[in-house]
Amino acid sequence: MKLNYVCLITRVKQVGKKRPGGPHKIVICTWCNETKLPLKYVYPTKNGKKDFCSETCLAEFRKAYKKGACILCLQCDNLIKANNSPSKDYCSTYCMIKHQTKDMQMRLEAKTPAAPLKGSPEPLQYEICQPFDWNEYFRETNSVPAPQNCFKQATSPPINEFKVGMKLEALDPRNVTSTCIATVISILGPRLRLRLDGSDNKNDFWRLVDSSDIHPIGHCEKSGGMLQPPMGFRMIASSWPMFLLKTLNGAEIAPSKIFHKEPVGPRANLFQTGQKLEAIDKNNPQLICCATVGAVKNDQIHVTFDGWKGAFDYWCKYDSRDIFPVGWCAESGHPMQPPGQKNNSGTNKCVVNLNFILD
Template sequence: MNVVFLLLEFLPFLKTWVTLPPLGYSGKTALACTWEEKEKRGQSERHPRETFIFFFVFDCLAVPGKKKGWNWVSYLEEERMPAAPLKLFREYQSFPQGRNGFKVGMKLEGLDPEHPSRFCVLTVAEVQGYRMRLHFDGYPECYDFWVNADSSDIHPVGWCEKTSHKLLPPKGMEKKKKEFNWTSYLKNCKAQAAPKNLFKTLSTPVTPSGFRLGMKLEAVDKKNPSLMCVATITDMVDNRLLIHFDNWDESYDYWCEAGSPYIRPVGYCQETGTPLTTPPGMWKEKLISCLSQKPCELCLPHNYVFRPAHGFQVNMKLEAVDRRNPILIRVATIVDKDDHRIKIHFDGWDGNYDFWVDADSPDVHPVGWCAKTGHALQVPLGAVDRVGPVGQACPTPGCHGIGHVRGPRYGTHYTYVFGCPYSDVNLNRENSLQDRLSGERPAPSNSLQKCHPSSCFCCTCSYLKPGSDLSSFPFPDPDLDLQQALHQSIFMPSLASNPTHRLHLCWEQHCRLLPEVSGLTAKHVAKWTVEEVVSFIQRLPGCKEQASVFREEQIDGEAFLLLNQSDIVKILSIKLGPALKIYNAILMFKSAEDN
């Protein structure tokens, strides 16, 4: 307290000062005010944010004998860049009204971010500030995900039953004949349901005017923003809509607010000349019929008011969740923008880590959000020396060993190659986890946009005009295709000569060469520990010396299955002969799983 009073005495001598808003205040994020301006408005007109400067600066004051800590006030002054004004943030992005009351172990219901139409049984696995990591009951931790405590995607126990939504039970329980019962489940788990008062609730249920289930509209595909597609409203919760693309699978679904800029009425593309990706069938005739009806009850109203473009500007500062390592929030700068998105750059990091995010994303917050919610903030890369080391060192510049490329299952990593989310080998590698529900692995990142099996109309090529510039479209790399073809001709000659043959035709032949793989599948290998992987490598003919590399890199069964030939040769520095045997074994494991 003495420090605060001392600050009050010397504050008038400061040339300028900057304040941040207190909890819940809906004004500007930062206010630069000279004392001359303050005298003009009079002492009696003390601004409601002025007192906050004392507490904020107190938190940032250096303790005698220690290095001065990083703080936003000094940083904004050094960078000569503005903080993004608080008025630009949505309510759920801004400073929360209360604390996070969720505790580890509490049970709840919530949406699966990879399957937005599915409500699942969840458990709070970790709490940090106003955020928490949620775990799917019965599934590995690698599928865990982070949300804010006021997220609209989570609900109290019993919500699905009350609102007539289907709740997916924990893994293993869906096969039982009895219906899932929360009371029995909580009793068997000896767990507590999260109290209802912890969840965000609207004061009155909101039904967006003009919307109804089954309505047709035209919507942007968020996974490929260049596509405008035919869509249907398949669910409504409060003021949010579930958008489903006709003839596409549910993995492309997403929730949005009624005024979202991503949805438009039927006929919008025709009026604006925007290419429309349509499902197979008589869509053109349906469109003409729909537009001829006034009004059409099955179409989104043309006079509906949509939210205008955001007000964020390039060079504004904010705090953003690191999508490669969601446990972390970093100091960030907006380096680009369009009408509905902003491009995030983490200060001090290479531009290769930049990414686009919706301007209304719950992972974007105003300056000071971490400090007010009790969440750790990762300072800019160049400021590390001022605040000291954080956690285990990692060879990747700026990485302190926190997080893991394989998700929350591993809290830290100590190797550059396969553990670090920021290493070169992992930078452009897409999520290689099996789908939690179907068990399918994602398509290679170099492939074309995934299409519904019954339609070829949802591909980018479906609306290319003659003479269009094809350089920007994601066609397969011919060199990569050639490399894969050569690999097949060397390792699986029967496949190269006849692509319709399956690998099981030469299984017996491969097992004679590598008897160690006989009877093993990828599902079994994925559960191996590091030592079990090492033991397997030692048993492969001529690979005993290479086993130590897998121990040094801490490669377990799951990581082992992710290796490709280039990883083994170039990253692990294993000679071609042993590398071919190791990679061929991986291929056989995966083939045994498929068969």
Template sequence: MNASLRSSQGKMNTNTTPDDSPREEEHDWDSYLIETNSEAAPASNFKQALIPPVNDFIVGEKLESIDPRNQDSWCIGTIIEKDGPRLRIRLDGTDDRNDFWRLVDSGDIRCYGTTAKLGGQIVPPLGFQLTSTRWTKYFERNVKDGPFAAESCFKPQPSKPEKNLFKKGQKLEAVDPRHSNLICPATVSNVIPGDYRIMLSLDGWSSLNNFKVDYLSRDIFPVGWCKLAGIRIAKVGGNPPSRASNKILPTSPTKQNENVRQQQSKNKKTIVSPLPNDSSHSPTTMDEKNNNLTTKEKINQRSKTKKENGNSIDSDEANEDTKKKRPIVTVYLNYLGDNSGMLLNPQKFRVSMPSKFGPDECHVVLTSIFDSCIKCAFQQASFIKRIIDVF
């Protein structure tokens, strides 16, 4: 079945706009499978259409989408970019940090108006930048008039395999979970019997990057599927492929995004490893180390020996001195109006949230604040996940 996928690649029409830029060398699956002495996972293992669906969407159109960070909510999203049958979507009211990708035959997107027909309600996304009370005005001004994607653009979901049929060592194509715009060659590194998930490793990368996915995930594809769909996959352990042919909705970075990037740059640490030929880092014997000890270090060693023999100094006294050096903080809460954000229940917030935390050590105060916020959250699991994503 995989052979039929690869043999029909030249017959498909891609959904991206051609350009005159030089084309990079594409990943050659046939040669790669021979070189690695491996086999491709059968196409019947995947919840994907054998023939990639056509992408009739237009960049800038709006649709309804499930909020990836709150699976119970249907929100309005705008198509920012196209790549084959994939759509890059940004929920209206959020910025580019929370963009995500969906296939045109995904069950997570649907035509605008479907939620209302089913008796539901469109809600602001998690992380909506304005207050919840201003969502109605925002909707009227920015969403109500569209443009909306036609119902014919949404394709039916493909059939799914009855059970997990993957085997260890099989090759496939997978979305990089850290860079969802990239699709990379990957290997099934482990299959746990009875589990609905499989462990994947991105070829050419450290095992530290291994991750688990549901065997029904729409982010894994049979070998050759992406080429058939007009999507360029990343090289094995190499740089991302250029996607100059893709249509992208122009966006400008916000001041908030710029501040975040600057903060991330400040937080980066550089670790310098010693050079092999550097004499200052050459191996030394235990005798040499002892000879190089300063008088102060020798005294410390003697003190350590005495401590082991029962003649130690009073540890409680030392701990008390250390504790005194730690800063003591107090946090005051100034709460005005009904704006407790999208995550916290305003009523619980007013009743349960203390007006003051501390005085105490920093980590104690911070823990108290988090605990109080969790108690006031609409959905505690969503709140905790959001905090983990931020930090």
């Protein structure tokens, strides 16, 4: 009998039965997450069967699944709950990190990294590290974190629903008075690597999904402005209108609903010297690293990277979007670089280095 993904209701083996040589297998209802035994109802999906505790749960799941509104986690294949998921593809930050790490390890073993987009920069050097224990690090260094209210960051990191190849409007970082068309080149946690259309891969830049520097297509016109060619436009200026028409024709436009409002920042500089934070390495902006407030002066703070020489340090405003509270990376699913040149703690040692493409 051909199932063809129609509803199949059948009695399954009692879940609580102990397996030989192993612990009890715990299975929960896919829809309500309850462990009501036995789970009598099963629905087959492309990735295997799903168990349910009642006909009501099964019916609700089936209705959502057929409409395409029911999305399953890429890692564990469980139902994604929008209220606690870090992105539309994973049910939890744990699954996001586990799936991305497994994908990177598979590429390393195969020695065939994914092909970069045409014109993309060379593969980024990155590190797969053991989970960094901030609490242990605070005890080792006798330090404290900078409070959340010091930062211009959302209390909970925003969900990133952008896709590679989507088009949007962005301020030219080399000329912030110009609004240009940009393309999403890669995604990392709540961050986007963007390339201005008409520019080259040497001028890619990163923005948070809740940055005020990015907007949906049409925002500039509604605000009374005009889209401009990026600084260093590779063609003659008179060809810009035709280039703009061609680059938007048939392109995937980022929907306005996936943009987030920029959070309100603190009214004053509340940082204190010695406090810990997580900060973007401006020499390698794909990296977020363990850092310390080295000094405070008026509305500026001096960011120093733990375990590295001062060549990477920089001054920035207290409300910079390049600095984050401790734990932001872990909560958002963005990898964090631990202190460099540390040999006194196993939590700071990286397992393996590899090159891969952020795609």
